[in-house]
Amino acid sequence: MEMDVVNLSVIIVIGLVIITGFFYFFPIGLWFAAQLGGVNVSLMELFFMKFRKAPVAEIIKGLIMLSNSNIIINRKDLEVHALCKGDVMNVVNGMITARKIGLDLSFEKACALDFQNINIAENIVDILEKQE
DSSP: OHHHHHHHHHHHHHHHHHHHHHHHHSOHHHHHHHHHTTOOOOHHHHHHHHHTTOOHHHHHHHHHHHHHTTOOOOHHHHHHHHHTTOOHHHHHHHHHHHHHTTOOOOHHHHHHHHHTTOOHHHHHHHHHHHHO
């Protein structure tokens, strides 16, 4: 009788560890938010992003914001920028601000400005005037 309780306890603990590990490596909540936000990303892509230690939540949030602003950016490009220690939200907010005021700011140019430690959204007009 005591062995059955111990065995059951071990099975429950192992099951909880497996379930916790599954939800850690497969962020279903982020996947669901991405689907609702119009971002096409699979659970496996999220898993590999997590495996590569990319800031998954920040990238998905940025992709949703860009999608809502009708700006198309490749998930891989945003992930590479994040893995290179770039500020994803600075690039995203800068591109959205540029679009709102009618200026053309490419992803590559936004990344270059981000690596110069420039707050793109606050300085977008000055930045683009200097470069023209």
